[in-house]
Amino acid sequence: MLATGVFDLLHLGHLRFLEESKKKGGPRSRLVVVIARDNTVFRRKGKGPVIPEEQRRELVAALRVVDRAILGREEIDLLGILKEVKPDIVCVGYDQDEIRAAVTRVIKREGLPIRVIRIRRFGPTGFNSSSKLKNRVAKALLVS
């Protein structure tokens, strides 16, 4: 099982996504999580995460549901990651359509025996997204 993401401020939506990803592989599956590098996030979104990549990786690795958490490649290298981790399933989140398209393209092109599964959105609204969470934090600080 492979799942990927930024996991900037770890929240319940992340946890549900990872738990659900693990379930898709059955009880004995191993869940490997690829953590997006700071540079990759910066290139894609125009700004970097609040928490540095190694700290994001360590916190995800500390979750019981996660068997291994590794940093992504500096240069996005999907095929490299897929060949290294050799997952049978790649799980993508409800908000990861770009990643889903890219993974599906590589799998088809290379004829890899990998399924792509989309995990639906979880958790109470307002707490299932890092950006909404950041807005809540900023508001709370402004009020105080």
Add this chain to the structure above:
Amino acid sequence: MLATGVFDLLHLGHLRFLEESKKKGGPRSRLVVVIARDNTVFRRKGKGPVIPEEQRRELVAALRVVDRAILGREEIDLLGILKEVKPDIVCVGYDQDEIRAAVTRVIKREGLPIRVIRIRRFGPTGFNSSSKLKNRVAKALLVS
């Protein structure tokens, strides 16, 4: 082993505190974490946490190092918690001097066979405190 805290935005400082707390009890110890209720935080700090109590509890419970995470009592009731969990050690964080004093007082008064251990500060500066983290988040939003 018992440790307690708010754990509002889970970060590496929290994880290190919990890992270190678990270590103090030896390899076979069980770590029970008491999560401060929203109301308790509000009464003590004049404002509540960003993340609601049940979500904070679930995320802490999902850490491999944590055996059980429970919500505190609505009315602060240290003696009740200590009698329920029956820890041999209570670990307090570097920034939990008030809790440390209160726990020590109850233990002495009741003659309970419990040690109190202070865990030192961990993690890179700026990422080992929820309030510093919140400031980083707010700054990052203002810049963008």
